[in-house]
Structures are given as structure tokens and as C-alpha cells.
Amino acid sequence: MGIMERFVPPAVSRRRFLQATAATGAAATLLSERSQPASQAQPATAAGGGKTVITKNICHQCPARCGIDVYTTDGRVHAIYGNTDHPIANGKLCPKGPLGTYILYDPDRFKGPMKRTNPKKGRNEDPKFVPISWDEALQTVADRLNALRDRGESHRFALIYGRGWGASCAGLLGTFGKLYGSPNVPIGHSSMCSDGSIKARQATDGNGSYNAHDYRNCNYLLLFGCGFLEAFRPYNNVMQMWGYMRTKSPKTRVTAVDVHMNTTLAASDRALLIKPGTDGALALAIAHYILVNGLWDRKFVGDFKDGVNRFKAGQTVEPDSFEERWVKGLVEWWNIELKDRTPKWASEVTTILERDIVATAHEFGTTRPAMAIFERGAHAHSNGILNGMAIHSLNALVGSLFAKGGMMYQMGVPYGPMPANADEYLDDYAKSGPWKQYPRIDLKGHPDGYLLANNMLQEVGPNSLAGKPYKLDTIMFYQNNAVWTAPNGQQWEEALKELFVIDTSPFPGETAMMADLILPDHTYLERLQDAPTYPFEGWPMTQLRVPAIRPLYDTKYFGDVIIEIGKRIKGPMGDYYKALKDSENVLRHLAKGFEANPGDNGVKDFESWKEKGVWYKKPYLWQQRDGEFYEWDGRDYNRRMTPEEVKAKLLKTPSGKFEFRSGWLEAHADWIASKTGRDKAKLMFPHWEEPKHPGGGDLYMVTPKVALHAEGRGGNIPMAISLLQPVMGGRDQVYIEIHPETARKRGIRDGDLCRIKSEVGTITGRVRYFEGVRPDTLVFPMEHGHWAMGRWAKGRAPGHSGEVTVNQSDRISGQCNYYSTKVTIERIA
Numbered sequence: 149m150g151i152m153e154r155f156v157p158p159a160v161s162r163r164r165f166l167q168a169t170a171a172t173g174a175a176a177t178l179l180s181e182r183s184q185p186a187s188q189a190q191p192a193t194a195a196g197g198g199k200t201v202i203t204k205n206i207c208h209q210c211p212a213r214c215g216i217d218v219y220t221t222d223g224r225v226h227a228i229y230g231n232t233d234h235p236i237a238n239g240k241l242c243p244k245g246p247l248g249t250y251i252l253y254d255p256d257r258f259k260g261p262m263k264r265t266n267p268k269k270g271r272n273e274d275p276k277f278v279p280i281s282w283d284e285a286l287q288t289v290a291d292r293l294n295a296l297r298d299r300g301e302s303h304r305f306a307l308i309y310g311r312g313w314g315a316s317c318a319g320l321l322g323t324f325g326k327l328y329g330s331p332n333v334p335i336g337h338s339s340m341c342s343d344g345s346i347k348a349r350q351a352t353d354g355n356g357s358y359n360a361h362d363y364r365n366c367n368y369l370l371l372f373g374c375g376f377l378e379a380f381r382p383y384n385n386v387m388q389m390w391g392y393m394r395t396k397s398p399k400t401r402v403t404a405v406d407v408h409m410n411t412t413l414a415a416s417d418r419a420l421l422i423k424p425g426t427d428g429a430l431a432l433a434i435a436h437y438i439l440v441n442g443l444w445d446r447k448f449v450g451d452f453k454d455g456v457n458r459f460k461a462g463q464t465v466e467p468d469s470f471e472e473r474w475v476k477g478l479v480e481w482w483n484i485e486l487k488d489r490t491p492k493w494a495s496e497v498t499t500i501l502e503r504d505i506v507a508t509a510h511e512f513g514t515t516r517p518a519m520a521i522f523e524r525g526a527h528a529h530s531n532g533i534l535n536g537m538a539i540h541s542l543n544a545l546v547g548s549l550f551a552k553g554g555m556m557y558q559m560g561v562p563y564g565p566m567p568a569n570a571d572e573y574l575d576d577y578a579k580s581g582p583w584k585q586y587p588r589i590d591l592k593g594h595p596d597g598y599l600l601a602n603n604m605l606q607e608v609g610p611n612s613l614a615g616k617p618y619k620l621d622t623i624m625f626y627q628n629n630a631v632w633t634a635p636n637g638q639q640w641e642e643a644l645k646e647l648f649v650i651d652t653s654p655f656p657g658e659t660a661m662m663a664d665l666i667l668p669d670h671t672y673l674e675r676l677q678d679a680p681t682y683p684f685e686g687w688p689m690t691q692l693r694v695p696a697i698r699p700l701y702d703t704k705y706f707g708d709v710i711i712e713i714g715k716r717i718k719g720p721m722g723d724y725y726k727a728l729k730d731s732e733n734v735l736r737h738l739a740k741g742f743e744a745n746p747g748d749n750g751v752k753d754f755e756s757w758k759e760k761g762v763w764y765k766k767p768y769l770w771q772q773r774d775g776e777f778y779e780w781d782g783r784d785y786n787r788r789m790t791p792e793e794v795k796a797k798l799l800k801t802p803s804g805k806f807e808f809r810s811g812w813l814e815a816h817a818d819w820i821a822s823k824t825g826r827d828k829a830k831l832m833f834p835h836w837e838e839p840k841h842p843g844g845g846d847l848y849m850v851t852p853k854v855a856l857h858a859e860g861r862g863g864n865i866p867m868a869i870s871l872l873q874p875v876m877g878g879r880d881q882v883y884i885e886i887h888p889e890t891a892r893k894r895g896i897r898d899g900d901l902c903r904i905k906s907e908v909g910t911i912t913g914r915v916r917y918f919e920g921v922r923p924d925t926l927v928f929p930m931e932h933g934h935w936a937m938g939r940w941a942k943g944r945a946p947g948h949s950g951e952v953t954v955n956q957s958d959r960i961s962g963q964c965n966y967y968s969t970k971v972t973i974e975r976i977a
């Protein structure tokens with residue numbers, strides 16, 4: 149008996165049936181469904197009795213992972229506030245946080261497992277989903293997977309995920325791939341997100357991760373292409389920190405670099421509008437200025453042996469004359485690249501005035517502690533890793549790595565072991581089956597593809613479609629809507645027509661419309677799930693989602709879907725998942741790790757974790773001070789670390805130092821040179837390379853995240869959309885920002901309906917004259933232009949930028965170049 153039969157009155161079977169047709173937009177059905185009182189749908193509740201119950205959870209709408217208090221009365225969630233005991237939220241939320249009730253009660257949600265009955269797939273095809281039982285749904289998947297394995301074709305199953313939360317969901321997938329035998333389980337979305345940021349750090353300081361930051365003690369922020377007051381992680385906390393930094397004494401000064409005047413630039417001390425893709429040139433010139441003017445941190449970087457600064461524009465320096473401390477390759481970098489990267493040179497490349505470059509460099513070089521922070525704007529280009537390396541190198545020059553007021557890396561969580569050890573459940577097929585000889589479908593880690601990338605999700609659809617390296621058979625999606633969020637997603641529409649597609653979203657997104665099977669997840673307010681923090685202040689923290697109510701519908705937590713499918717796979721793999729039992733059992737085992745490591749808030753086991761919603765333990769264990777590294781000894785940062793310890797724990801490069809000359813890139817110099825045409829003598833240094841702008845147009849197109857965006861998931865929240873409009877202009881749509889000069893030259897008036905074109909597609913939308921955008925760039929957010937996702941999301945203008953975005957990636961980081969395509973714009977007469 150399913151949950152539905154257990155808790156929901158018989159009328160619901162009919163509702164689910166109706167809902168199955170409603171996914172493609174039968175308005176009448178939806179209306180009749182909406183008019184039913186909610187109490188009918190949920191007679192039994194966890195709260196009950198008219199009492200208000202507060203459960204702990206974390207917001208689902210962005211990677212900030214804010215702790216929330218969910219208020220439930222009579223089985224109805226009616227309010228969401230920031231958790232006052234949660235270090236990121238501190239009782240506050242961004243405007244999206246309280247809108248979570250709209251996600252829970254979204255009337256367009258899937259209400260139970262369904263299968264497709266229309267074999268034809270496409271934008272205008274109604275999938276004709278019909279409800280099925282969970283048993284049938286899970287067995288259908290398991291039968292396909294068992295059959296693929298029997299045929300020696302298990303590599304043709306791919307499991308894709310986007311926003312993975314923790315050990316009890318995405319964390320289960322690597323083991324599933326190992327036991328089942330597919331190189332394509334899982335493939336994450338990181339290359340469609342922000343791998344450019346992660347890989348630039350891997351190349352220079354050896355940590356393939358985003359940074360954690362000590363904003364409280366920082367006195368200067370230099371922001372490159374990061375939406376600090378719109379998006380930068382953890383958004384809500386970053387806004388709180390902004391308030392602190394900008395009112396403390398001395399005030400933290402901010403220079404922000406972007407392509408349009410956004411909230412961050414408007415609130416900064418200096419706003420620089422840069423030509424897209426040229427942030428690396430600006431960073432190189434700042435480094436040049438710091439060296440020429442002797443502003444580097446000598447205790448971290450080192451100095452000339454005789455103390456005399458020999459860095460002079462255009463002149464090489466004798467390498468032996470400089471003694472390096474925690475960096476590698478400074479003089480070589482100067483000689484091969486930096487000596488010519490003057491502010492004047494950068495001014496020509498970036499279009500930023502030379503005097504602004506000099507003023508920025510001077511402030512950054514003379515204010516301590518200072519941080520240079522970059523994100524997608526700087527690295528989502530063909531030269532992205534080079535831009536990122538150049539910017540991150542500024543942090544080394546001013547000594548902010550692991551320093552007070554600087555940046556560090558997030559510590560992991562001391563979880564207890566899983567209920568069973570997967571290595572004991574590997575059969576011969578898993579150990580040495582035919583799947584072992586196949587590369588990943590996305591050619592990640594392959595010399596013909598993207599040898600050094602973490603993931604290449606944007607290649608999966610196109611590669612399968614082309615049959616290179618092979619065609620997939622079955623593809624399953626968790627928290628990813630590649631049909632819509634991938635560049636040139638039209639190719640994915642074609643690719644998925646050939647495959648058996650399983651989607652686990654609770655919502656009728658574009659990928660779901662191409663699905664053969666829908667296995668809907670609970671929404672976040674209904675599920676038990678862990679989520680370690682994204683990089684924040686460095687000390688470890690992990691959070692728990694506690695269901696506020698029993699699931700409204702016949703849905704199942706994705707973690708349990710994986711475990712249940714696993715149980716149905718033949719051989720020892722099935723036994724492993726039987727040993728896991730269910731996701732709650734997994735979480736109870738993980739929480740055992742807290743017994744030996746009680747959190748600062750008293751969390752010491754599963755029950756106290758549920759009660760507080762978060763486990764954390766301060767302090768961060770390491771600090772760099774005046775060019776020495778220290779470890780926390782229980783009272784302070786007193787214990788001096790050896791260079792070996794620094795290399796093992798902090799600067800994880802081949803040399804154990806910050807590498808201007810990247811050992812990681814150097815080790816792959818032949819491959820990099822052959823794929824990028826870069827000079828073998830130079831490719832391991834941050835250096836200037838012209839970005840490649842595909843698309844065939846004459847204007848850059850940039851799609852920043854805005855405050856009311858929930859990645860690609862917020863389109864069907866009417867409140868979010870209506871709050872967004874005043875920010876971006878427009879009424880039932882948002883406007884495309886265009887500089888008046890650019891518009892007039894093309895005969896475009898303010899408010900005109902226009903066509904945007906690139907070599908891969910065409911979209912339409914209305915423009916708004918805006919003098920704060922670069923004349924060579926069009927700017928609009930990506931969250932619009934859905935052709936599915938629910939009644940409010942669907943058809944909202946302007947069209948989706950992804951349909952005109954060319955699928956081009958940084959060859960090293962694998963980062964999709966979302967901000968590189970050039971388009972044309974014309975008035976629609």
C-alpha cells in the first residue's frame with residue numbers, strides 16, 4: 149500500500165489522473181483541482197491539533213543553504229523565517245526564502261509516479277502521462293538496468309545531477325555507479341555552473357574548491373564578475389557581511405568589475421565596466437603595478453636577496469636575484485608575461501581608463517587585508533581559467549591566503565561511516581566488466597575530450613546524439629533540467645527523443661516533458677535530507693532538512709528512490725542497498741560521527757541534529773600570519789606548521805606553495821598545447837589570451853543571476869517573478885538591457901519588441917534603454933522563456949538565452965562559456 153492510499157481520501161486517485169493530463173496545460177483541470185480545500189488532501193499530519201510546530205530545514209533556492217524555521221499549523225505550512233541559531237541565516241533570509249510555501253503548494257506539481265504513453269517527444273507533444281504505482285515505476289527502472297548489465301552495456305546508463313545536497317542524495321550516486329558499472333553514474337552539472345572558479349584555484353593553490361572568506365576582518369574587496377549583492381555564495385550571508393563591512397571602521401572599500409551597472413556596482417566605491425572576457429588583462433596589470441611599485445607582501449611572497457626592487461616595466465629580472473617564500477615562479481611569470489602588462493596595455497584591452505586601473509591597483513596593493521574575488525563573469529569564457537588564475541594570483545601577492553581577513557578552504561564534516569561498506573559488495577562485473585573499457589560519455593578525463601575537467605555535462609546530450617563516443621540508452625535526472633539550462637538546449641531535445649528518460653523532479657520542467665518515467669521527489673519541506681555547507685567561513689558545518697509535514701502527494705525522496713532501485717539490481721549490489729535500508733538509516737549512521745565531535749550548539753546525535761537543524765564546530769584550524777602557518781592548539785593559532793604540513797593541508801600543489809607557475813598545468817603541457825594552441829613555455833602561467841566569441845553576432849550577450857532567481861527553478865513562483873519585475877523592469881516579462889546608442893543605431897526604440905539571433909537560435913523580447921550597460925553588450929536574466937515548468941513559468945518573455953548560447957567550453961576547466969556568445973538584435977516591425 150502506497151503513501152497515497154494510506155493518507156489520502158479516494159478522491160485523490162482521480163485528482164492524480166487529472167493532474168497527469170494537466171502537466172501539459174489543461175487549464176480547466178487545474179482550476180478544478182485548485183478549488184479543492186487543502187485539508188482534504190491531507191487529513192493526517194505531523195503537526196495536527198491546532199498547535200504550531202516549528203521544524204528545522206534549509207532553503208532550497210540557492211547554494212547559500214540558509215537555515216530556516218518552518219511554521220506548521222494544522223498540517224499546513226504557513227510561514228518560513230530564517231533560523232536565528234543558524235550561522236549563515238542568523239534569523240534572516242533573502243526575499244526568496246519565505247517563498248518556499250509556494251514551492252510546496254505549487255499547483256502544477258507532479259503528484260505521483262507516472263509513465264509516458266505518447267511515444268512521440270517534442271515541445272508540442274503532450275507526454276500523456278498516466279499514474280502508475282511506485283512498485284511498477286521502480287521495477288521498470290531496475291528491469292532496464294538489469295537488462296543493460298546482462299548485455300554488457302551498463303555504460304549506456306547515465307545519471308545526471310545538478311544541485312546535489314549531501315550524503316543522502318547525490319552522495320549515494322558514486323557508489324551506485326561503482327557497484328552497477330557505469331562511468332556515467334553520476335555526471336554532475338559543475339561545468340555548467342562554476343568549475344572555472346574551482347579549476348583556477350586547483351591550478352594555483354592546489355585546492356579544487358570555492359573559497360571560504362573572512363569578510364569581517366577584510367578591508368578591501370576587488371570583485372571581478374561576481375554578483376556580490378545578487379548571487380555570490382552564500383548570498384544571504386554575503387549581504388549581511390556587506391552591511392557589516394560597509395559600516396565598520398575602517399570601512400571595507402570595494403571596487404567591482406562587471407559589464408553592466410548592477411546592484412553591486414551601484415553600491416561599490418568604484419564601478420568598472422569591462423569588455424566581456426578581458427578580466428584577466430585587468431588582473432595582470434594590477435599584478436604588474438604591485439610588483440613595479442614594490443607593494444607585494446614580502447613575508448608571504450619573498451623578496452630580492454638584496455632588498456632592491458628590480459621589477460621595471462619591459463625589463464626582465466634575473467631569477468636568482470629573488471628568494472621566494474610561499475610562492476613558485478614569480479620572476480619567471482614576470483619575465484614571460486607580466487613585464488609588458490602595463491595599466492596602459494590593459495586599458496586598451498579592457499576599455500577601462502588607465503587612471504582607474506592605476507587607482508584600483510594602488511588601493512588594492514596598499515590596503516591590507518584585501519581580497520580579489522571572482523566568479524562566473526570572469527571565468528565563463530574560453531580564456532576563463534587564465535583569467536581566474538591571474539585574479540587569484542593577486543591574493544597571493546598581497547598575502548591573503550589563509551590570513552585573517554583573507555580566504556581559506558572549507559573543512560569537511562566528520563560524518564560516521566555508512567551502514568555498509570560498498571567495497572564488500574562488488575561483483576566481477578563491477579570489478580572488471582566490459583564497461584571498464586568505455587570512456588565517459590562526456591569525454592571528461594579523456595585526451596580527446598576534456599582531460600582535466602571535473603564534469604562535462606553540456607557534452608552529454610550532443611555526444612549521445614552524435615553517437616560519439618557512443619549512444620546512451622537510459623538517462624536519469626536529479627535536480628537538473630539540461631534540456632533548458634544547457635547551452636543550445638535544443639540539441640538535448642533531439643538527444644532525449646532517442647533515449648529512455650527518467651526525471652525525478654516534482655515539477656513539470658522541460659526535461660520532464662521529454663521523460664518516459666516520472667519518479668517525483670518530495671519538495672524540500674517534506675523530506676529528510678542532509679546538506680553540508682558550501683564554502684562559508686571555513687569551519688565545518690552540516691545541516692538537516694526535517695520534514696515539516698507528511699508529503700502532500702505520492703512522492704518519494706530521491707535518496708530512497710536510489711536505494712530502492714539498488715535493492716532491485718541483481719547480485720551483491722542489491723544486498724548492499726538492503727543493508728543501507730533507507731535514507732533515514734543512512735542519516736542516522738552519518739550522525740554517529742557527532743558523538744565524538746559534538747557541535748558548538750550541543751548537537752551530538754541524530755535527534756539533537758533534527759532539533760537544531762545544524763551541526764557546526766568552530767574554529768577554523770589554520771592561519772597564515774606574517775608568512776608563517778600556524779595550527780590551532782585548542783586555545784589559539786600557536787602551533788607552527790612545517791612546510792610538509794602546509795603542503796598536505798593547505799597549499800596542495802606539487803610544490804606545496806602558491807604556484808604562479810602551475811605544476812598541475814605543466815604536467816599536462818603537451819596535451820594543453822595540442823588542444824589550445826597555447827605556447828608551451830607560457831601555458832602554465834596566468835597570461836593574456838584573447839577570448840573566443842562564437843555566435844556570429846556583433847553584441848555580447850550576458851545573463852546574470854538576479855536576486856529573485858532560484859537557479860533555473862524559480863520560474864513558476866509568481867511572487868518571485870513579480871518581485872523581480874520592478875528590479876529588471878517590465879510588467880509580465882523582464883526587459884533586455886540595451887544602451888540607447890546601440891539601440892538608436894539599429895532603429896530600436898525604448899520598449900520595442902526585438903529579435904535576438906545567433907548561429908544556433910533566435911529568441912524575442914522587449915528592450916529597455918539603459919545607460920548603465922556597455923554599448924557592446926545586451927544583458928537580461930536567464931530564468932525566463934520556459935516552454936514548460938508550470939503555468940506561470942511557461943511562455944514568459946523574453947525568450948531563454950540558452951537557445952541562442954553556443955555550446956563552447958574552456959578546454960581546461962570545462963567551464964561552459966555562457967557569457968561569450970555574440971548575437972545580433974533587430975526590431976520586429
Ligand SMILES: Nc1nc2c(c(=O)[nH]1)N[C@H]1C(S)=C(S)[C@@H](COP(=O)(O)OP(=O)(O)OC[C@H]3O[C@@H](n4cnc5c(=O)[nH]c(N)nc54)[C@H](O)[C@@H]3O)O[C@H]1N2
Pocket residue numbers: 210211341342372373374375376378379380381383405406407408410422423424425426427523524525526850851852853854855856857858859860967
Ligand atoms: N540570487 C541567486 N543567487 C544565486 C543563484 C541564483 O540562481 N540566484 N545561483 C547560484 C549559482 S548556481 C551560482 S553558479 C552562483 C553564480 O554567482 P556569480 O558568478 O556571482 O553570478 P553570475 O550572475 O553568473 O555572474 C556574475 C556577474 O558577471 C557579470 N559578467 C558577465 N560577463 C562578464 C565579464 O566578462 N566580466 C565581468 N567582470 N563580469 C561579467 C554578469 O553581469 C554578472 O553580474 O550564484 C549562486 N547564487
Ligand SMILES: Nc1nc2c(c(=O)[nH]1)N[C@H]1C(S)=C(S)[C@@H](COP(=O)(O)OP(=O)(O)OC[C@H]3O[C@@H](n4cnc5c(=O)[nH]c(N)nc54)[C@H](O)[C@@H]3O)O[C@H]1N2
Pocket residue numbers: 208309310311337340341342626627628629630633634635652653654655656657658659669670671672706851852853858859860861930948949950951953966
Ligand atoms: N543561459 C544560461 N544558462 C545557464 C546559466 C546562465 O547563466 N545562462 N547558468 C547556469 C548555472 S550557474 C547553473 S548552476 C545551471 C543550473 O541548471 P540545473 O542544473 O538544470 O538546475 P535548475 O535549473 O535549478 O533545475 C533543476 C531541476 O530540478 C528540478 N527540481 C526543483 N526542485 C526539485 C526538488 O526538490 N527535487 C528534485 N528532484 N528536483 C527538483 C527542477 O524542476 C529542474 O528540473 O544553469 C546553468 N544555465
Ligand code: SF4
Pocket residue numbers: 207208209210211212213214241242243244245246382383384385
Ligand atoms: S534563496 Fe539562497 S540566500 Fe535566499 S534564503 Fe534561500 S538559501 Fe538563503
Ligand SMILES: [Mo]
Pocket residue numbers: 340341342
Ligand atoms: Mo551555478
